[in-house]
Amino acid sequence: MKQVLVTLMVSATIQFACGLEGRALAAFDLVQQGMPTCSIIIAEEPTPAARLAALELQCHIMKITGAEIPIRSDGDHIEGRRILVGESPATRQLGLRGADFQPQEYLIAFRQDTVILMGRDWQDTEANRKAQGRSTTDQTLQQLRHRVDYWKAVGYPDRSAGEMELPGIFDDQGTCLAAYDFLERFCGVRWYGPSRLNIVIPARTTLTVAGDDVRRSPALKHRSALVGGSWPFLRGQWGDYTQEQVYLYWRRIRQGGERWAGNHTFHRNTIKTVLNDPEYQCQNPRGLGSQLCYTNSKLVDQVAQMARDYFDGKGELPEGWKAMGDYFAIVPDDNINLCTCEACRELLDKGKDRKTGFFSSGEMSEYWFSFVNAVARQVRKTHPDKYIATLAYWSYAFAPDFDLEPNVSVAPCLHTCYYPVHAEMKENDLRFYRQWQEKSEAPMFLWVYYHHPMEPALIDRWKCFPHVMVHETARAMQMFI
Known part of the structure; x- marks a missing residue:
């Protein structure tokens, strides 16, 4: 079975299965009776991930023990x-270099008088x-390298050293992954939200x-997930928090990973500024300006060239578009x-x-995926190792009757939030999810909803029974791994 990669579109803490190797050594004392018994060592010029990881270790251990x-x-x-x-001359003496790790791979190791994270x-x-x-939420990679006043964000404003740049959400940050796993696994720390109440x-x-x-x-x-953390459902769940605390929380729950993006790309902004040729405008007056004629060959040619330009690093993606890494997204308006x-x-x-x-149905599937296939076919001629990304959503959730090009990467949109209370919707979701598993040759992603019914209840101000579904969520995630 192909590997499935998941995008969680509303916050959910992820617990990962553990792969263990190596042997246990004697216990390592970090703090004894409120006094530090070791030092945190970083390179003279640490990576952004190592810089943050060192601060997070220092801060959380200080909150646990009172020792700095x-x-x-x-x-x-x-x-x-x-x-x-992080990597340093000290780790290199032990034969450990960051470049020898795979993307997202990390190490927690115990050696004589030494812990390695x-x-x-x-690399900057x-x-x-x-x-x-540009991400699913239409932010550039640089915009996702958030800046925070670290000590102010964690509740020690008197220690402030000014702002620092965090490792980008979709930048490699294996050292942070190691530090957060260490704090959870060995120190008992848990992050259920960004505010002090949630930690x-x-x-x-x-x-x-x-x-x-x-x-x-x-x-x-x-x-x-939602990088801004501003949805009413999150406000209701987390209580009072600052934007800087949200940025730290996203790192703590290990948001990021492989660069991929998929969301609506054909909409009023992109049609007005980029895709404005009269020849391929929508002939439905109600859709004029928000949809296009997806059977028009000129539109296929232009979108395929946009994808080639992106993969070749030519210029900036237009605002409102979504593409990251090896994936260029095309998704119609909502x-x-x-x-x-x-x-x-x-x-x-x-x-x-x-x-x-x-x-979720298949009323648009033959129509939409004919266009996706046409673009992907052209891009594959020049960039056979790149992908056209799209969603399987709403009236194009089910797979079409024809085969997809091998470079079409699909993200089925699943209503996981309804699974505990709506067996029929769950079965409908799983029908098209299994279809895509069988039909798609490219890496498959998922867009998973966790915000209903709490989100509409908060917006429309009606009472909603607390929708806690940890067991159903865990079962769903086990299917995706």
């Missing part, structure tokens, strides 16, 4: 017990800064850790006011018998 473990540079030649955070990290180079991409930190004066080495990567390769020209009507007529009685 000092952060030192590898050049300080510190003796005694040490926690090596490291992984593959994004000019070339890496120039990488193009569980045990209290003790002595903190000792021991265990086997862990070298692994997350089972879900793409993990994404309405069914579709073109009424003869060619479009002919394809749409093929879906008249594909209603399901649920939100």
